[in-house]
Amino acid sequence: MISSISEQALEESSRSTHTARALMELREKILSGDYPGGTRLFEVPLAETLQISRTPVREVMSRLSEEGLLDRLPNGGFAVRSFTYADAVDSIELRGVLEGTAMRLAAERGVSQEGLERLHALLGRLDACFSEDFGEVDLEAYSSLNSAFHALVVKLSGSTVIRREIERATRLPFASPSAFLSGRAHVAAFRQSLHIAQDQHRSIVSAITAREGARAESLGREHARIARKNLEYAVHEAPELIQTVPGLVLLSS
Structure with a gap:
């Protein structure tokens, strides 16, 4: 038996x-x-x-x-499934709205000291991905840590509903927080966006720590627009990159 x-x-x-x-x-x-x-x-x-x-x-x-x-x-x-360019834009915008809401909830509801320490630790590890002169970036490490940072912020919102909907929204690869990262360090526009994104990460942690809900939400929405700008660049200015970003080959003309 x-x-x-x-x-x-x-x-x-x-x-x-x-x-x-x-x-x-x-x-x-x-x-x-x-x-x-x-x-x-x-x-x-x-x-x-x-x-x-x-x-x-x-x-x-x-x-x-x-x-x-x-x-x-x-x-x-x-x-x-085929996607239009508008589908891709809307998916990124939706993620920004949902993550912004998660960040506002984390700020307004308050995060434990342990949670804040984990956020700051991730922020430090993300900072360490940049060289001292900010000329080089460990993109593989940054991509993984960036995903972890976003997942932690969402978890700290304390909302299983928001967390589930964000997971649903980011299943489309071009809508995920790290969609335009892996393997594209040579693209100047993408590399520059990393420095802006990291500044926003710091501001998001600051807003959550200070329990500034409206500011945290605004930063979350603005943060997602980096992915939208990278999408616009890939589609309209450097279409050869479409073959290198997961899922963009599914966009119909």
Whole structure:
């Protein structure tokens, strides 16, 4: 009996691992443009490509539909979703509104000393990503820490509702706080935006510490506009960058 239960647990664990791998693989294929917007995905060939059975394929596609990368078709099945430029702008604006609200709540409700210490510690680690003359930036470290900073601020709001909605809003890759960071240190416009963003990080922590809710909210909304400006730059001034920012290949002309 024990052996049977153990075998079942191992089988479920293995199936879960295969599904998680397939989810990551298909998500990456979509974000890199291997499956252009509008492409209908068929279970059998996709199962063969991902080397899993059809049941987890349906699970993977349902998950990516929840993330906003696939559309459910009226007659069944899924297709890769296309986005307009306006969709991308609206997604970033929505994140700014939600994060601004989270920052206001954190300031107004008050953050524990431990929470403030964690914020300041993250801020210090972000500062350390810049060289002394601010000419170079450890972009890989900054990207990871930036995501952690945003997640912590949202958590400190104390609102599970806001936290859940922000997670939903940032599932679209071009709307996430670090969408325009990884691998683009050579782009002067993006590199310059990091210094502005870090100044805003300091101001956000200051506003939350001083319990200045309106200021914290305003800073949060303005902070998200950096991503919007980077989006505008990539689409209108340097379209070759579209291939390097996850998800932007899904934008329709």
